[in-house]
Amino acid sequence: MHKKSRRQFLGTAAVSTAGLLAARSLPAWARAAAYDSVPNLLPVFGYSQIQLLDGPLRVQFDQNHKLFLNLNEDGMLKPFRKREGLAAPGPDMGGWYDDADDFNEDTNFHAFIAGHTFGQYLSGLARAYAVTGSKPTQEKVHRLVRGFAATVEPSGKFYVDYRLPAYTFDKTCCGLIDAHQFAADPIALDVLKRATEAAMPHLPEKALSRAEQEARPHKTKAFTWDETYTLPENLFLAYHRSGDDRYKTYAERFLYHEYYDKLAANENALPGMHAYSHVNTFSSAFQAFLNLGDEKYLRAATNGLRMVQEQSYATGGWGPDEAFVVPGKGLLAKSLDTSHSSFETPCGAYGQFKITRYLLRLTHESSYGDSMEQVLYNTVAGAKPILPDGTSFYYSDYNNANSKKVYYKDKWPCCSGTFPQLTADYGISSYYPASEGRGIYVNLFLPSRVSWTQNRTQVTMTQKTNYPTTNTTQLHLEIAKPEDFTVYLRIPAWTDAKTRVSVNGKQVEGDVIPGKFFAIGRTWKNGDRIEYEISMPLKLQPVDAETPNTVALVRGPIAMFGLGNLPAQFQRSQLLAASAPSQSSGDLIVQTDTGKLTFKPFATIADEQYRLYQTVAG
Numbered sequence: 001m002h003k004k005s006r007r008q009f010l011g012t013a014a015v016s017t018a019g020l021l022a023a024r025s026l027p028a029w030a031r032a033a034a035y036d037s038v039p040n041l042l043p044v045f046g047y048s049q050i051q052l053l054d055g056p057l058r059v060q061f062d063q064n065h066k067l068f069l070n071l072n073e074d075g076m077l078k079p080f081r082k083r084e085g086l087a088a089p090g091p092d093m094g095g096w097y098d099d100a101d102d103f104n105e106d107t108n109f110h111a112f113i114a115g116h117t118f119g120q121y122l123s124g125l126a127r128a129y130a131v132t133g134s135k136p137t138q139e140k141v142h143r144l145v146r147g148f149a150a151t152v153e154p155s156g157k158f159y160v161d162y163r164l165p166a167y168t169f170d171k172t173c174c175g176l177i178d179a180h181q182f183a184a185d186p187i188a189l190d191v192l193k194r195a196t197e198a199a200m201p202h203l204p205e206k207a208l209s210r211a212e213q214e215a216r217p218h219k220t221k222a223f224t225w226d227e228t229y230t231l232p233e234n235l236f237l238a239y240h241r242s243g244d245d246r247y248k249t250y251a252e253r254f255l256y257h258e259y260y261d262k263l264a265a266n267e268n269a270l271p272g273m274h275a276y277s278h279v280n281t282f283s284s285a286f287q288a289f290l291n292l293g294d295e296k297y298l299r300a301a302t303n304g305l306r307m308v309q310e311q312s313y314a315t316g317g318w319g320p321d322e323a324f325v326v327p328g329k330g331l332l333a334k335s336l337d338t339s340h341s342s343f344e345t346p347c348g349a350y351g352q353f354k355i356t357r358y359l360l361r362l363t364h365e366s367s368y369g370d371s372m373e374q375v376l377y378n379t380v381a382g383a384k385p386i387l388p389d390g391t392s393f394y395y396s397d398y399n400n401a402n403s404k405k406v407y408y409k410d411k412w413p414c415c416s417g418t419f420p421q422l423t424a425d426y427g428i429s430s431y432y433p434a435s436e437g438r439g440i441y442v443n444l445f446l447p448s449r450v451s452w453t454q455n456r457t458q459v460t461m462t463q464k465t466n467y468p469t470t471n472t473t474q475l476h477l478e479i480a481k482p483e484d485f486t487v488y489l490r491i492p493a494w495t496d497a498k499t500r501v502s503v504n505g506k507q508v509e510g511d512v513i514p515g516k517f518f519a520i521g522r523t524w525k526n527g528d529r530i531e532y533e534i535s536m537p538l539k540l541q542p543v544d545a546e547t548p549n550t551v552a553l554v555r556g557p558i559a560m561f562g563l564g565n566l567p568a569q570f571q572r573s574q575l576l577a578a579s580a581p582s583q584s585s586g587d588l589i590v591q592t593d594t595g596k597l598t599f600k601p602f603a604t605i606a607d608e609q610y611r612l613y614q615t616v617a618g
Contacts, residue, residue, distance in 0.1 A: 038290060042361040042432040042441065045450065047130035047182060050427030053447035053462075056381060056603060057426050063385045064420040065128040068121050069137055070388075073144060079115035080151035083158045095390050095411025103163075105222040109410045112222070115158075116168045117417030118148070119175030124420030126175070130182035131424055141183040145176065149191040156198035161219070166228040166254075169199040171417060173234040177241050189242050196238075200250065204228060207256045210274065227277045229256035232284035233354075236291045248291065251284075260285055260300035268307050271326040275319025276344050276414075279308060280351040286358040298362075305355055309371065314541045314552035314559040314612065315378035315602065316352070316371060317343030317396055330546035335398075336613055342398040349380035350418035350425075357429055360443065366517050369443040369490045370557070372429060376444070377468055378559045380422060382602035392416040396602070398612045405605060431461075439486035441517065445473045445532075457483050459524075468536070468558050468601070469586035475530040486521040489532060494556060498535035504528060538576050543613055550613050553578060553588070553599055560588055560599035561610040567592060569615045 052058040074090020079099040081088035092098045100111035122144055129137040151158065159165040172195060180188035206228075208216075213224035235251035238244070259281070262269035270278065282301040289297035311327055312318045320335035320342050335342065352375045360368035382405070384393035390411030397403045408415070430444040433452060440452065445467040451460045457480050465473035475487070489501060493515035501508045501518060512518050520530065536556025542548045553560040553575045560578075570592070578588040578599065588599040600610070 040435050042435060044428055045431060045433060047127060047428060049452060050431060050448060050450045052427055053449060055447040057446055061423040064423050067386055067388060068125050068420055069140060076118055077147045080148060080158060084151045093390055093412055097412040105220060113164050113168060117171060117412060119171030120417030120421055122175030123178040124424055126178040126183040127424035138183050141179050142185050145179050145185045145188050145191060149187060152191060152194045152198055154198055156202050159199060159202035163222045164226045165199060165202045166226045166231055170231050170234055173238060177238050181241055192238060207254045228254050229281045230277055230284060233287045236287035255288055256281055260297060263300035263304045264296045266303050270307050270324035273324050275322050275324055276347045276351055282355040283358060301355060313398055314554055316374035317348060317379050319344060330544055332544040333547035333550050336400045340397045340399045341395040343379060343396040345379050345383050345393060345396045346415035346419040346422060349375050350422040353422060353425060353429055361432060366490045366515060367493060370492050373444060373557050377557055378602050382605060386416050386419060390416060400611060402609060403611060404609050441488040443490050454483050454485050457481055468556060471534045471536045473532050477524055477528045479524060479526045482523050482525040484523050486519050488517040488519050491516055491518050492557060496535050496537050500533045502531040538578060540572060540575060549616050549618050551616055552613050558601045559612060561602060561605060561612050562614060563598050563600060563608050563610050566611055569617060572616045
């Protein structure tokens with residue numbers, strides 16, 4: 001079976017999406033702005049329908065849920081109360097979150113964006129409640145909404161002389177719509193209405209790039225860092241969930257036209273841009289496509305993500321020093337010697353998951369699942385846990401010298417907000433109901449259980465696996481009576497002809513094609529099981545096309561990090577002869593002339609020094 005290169009695969013995905021667009025030509029649903037009627041858009045399962053089972057990703061979710069469930073509520077609300085001139089009891093949380101006057105963009109990031117992640121913490125808790133049904137979690141969400149509501153007044157005093165109003169309001173909007181949608185908060189939408197009217201006078205008339213902000217009068221440089229162009233996604237969602245047209249009007253106001261026009265025309269607008277926020281705004285473009293019916297926005301999101309992937313590391317991470325580089329100049333390789341801030345990990349992973357989830361649901365292209373998997377296992381799965389005092393993991397480090405996992409210098413940074421949202425989303429990223437009740441898509445391979453109603457029959461599918469430590473997974477079905485439906489298994493583009501799919505021990509007929517979903521349609525009965533063995537070949541992936549001898553050793557979807565006293569140069573044959581010390585180990589052993597070296601996945605590295613990229617002989 002012929003295996004496509006990464007570049008060929010991305011090109012194929014882009015062609016497929018182009019064909020999808022050409023086939024549509026603005027049907028009636030596009031003009032109606034009712035995106036539930038988009039043809040073939042895969043639905044999403046409810047959070048409660050999918051449960052993570054024992055494993056590292058469940059541990060991450062539980063850690064985040066517990067931490068934010070126990071976070072001091074007065075501390076969370078203190079910046080809002082203080083800036084409104086209200087009594088503000090409770091502790092200062094510290095770091096970026098405090099309201100104080102000692103911030104300096106060059107020397108001190110204390111009190112950078114007071115209360116900035118409150119909405120994300122609220123969102124993470126609301127989603128965690130939806131996953132677990134934890135009554136204390138729901139009650140905390142409701143108390144926080146009521147506490148925040150008491151700080152909202154018409155003039156928006158909170159935002160006076162506030163450095164990043166759009167940045168923080170965007171997160172507040174997300175938290176309130178999620179409190180309503182996922183935690184059944186009875187006043188959240190009313191609070192959002194009042195909070196929106198309070199914030200809008202403090203926002204510009206349109207989305208502004210950083211260059212445009214710098215050209216306008218501003219107090220200090222930090223006031224030019226706002227991210228108005230990320231607002232439309234949550235404003236469109238607010239419109240969809242509330243039915244209030246004002247949110248749609250506001251969403252249109254902040255569409256990032258200059259950026260989207262370039263991307264839609266296949267012009268690379270990324271170089272020099274702030275990385276995470278300019279990926280995050282792809283989700284705003286996608287929501288604009290769903291709500292306005294203009295395919296320009298879909299082209300912008302699709303092309304933009306492809307351009308990001310074309311300058312991604314072997315981990316799927318991107319944006320050294322939080323900026324995109326100019327392609328074709330070997331600058332990604334150069335970053336390995338100049339930066340220890342290689343990828344803004346929880347934030348970047350959250351943004352990547354959102355846009356790949358949107359695009360997978362629309363196109364049914366498995367490449368978006370591959371991208372999600374790559375970022376999951378090579379970046380955020382290895383993030384250090386947030387500590388109770390707000391100490392957080394921010395950057396993954398791919399520097400050629402002295403690379404280690406370290407905590408960020410300031411407490412409660414942006415990545416402390418996206419991390420709990422992302423871990424709550426692991427389940428809904430793993431499975432999707434097929435359109436028109438035809439079955440289920442299995443996108444991620446992690447210990448989990450999903451339940452749904454198929455033709456009025458309750459079905460539960462339990463996935464048992466140690467993937468990607470091992471290359472197999474099993475899916476067990478519990479079903480009250482036999483039913484006809486299709487299970488669609490993601491076949492990664494990086495695999496080969498050794499991949500096998502069996503049902504009840506018998507290999508399934510049909511071509512298992514890398515880069516496609518494999519459809520298993522049959523009459524399923526109670527006790528049926530799918531056995532999926534995914535071949536995980538080794539390859540050497542160059543950091544960029546201009547630097548072909550700087551490579552990462554990759555096993556299936558996993559980038560391997562070398563530990564210990566690594567040589568200045570390897571032979572390609574040495575790396576490609578790497579082998580696992582046992583069937584249950586995710587490590588690889590590389591034999592060199594001077595001895596054996598261990599390579600580990602990012603998720604299992606603790607405090608060891610490591611190196612992602614190796615120099616190989618030409």
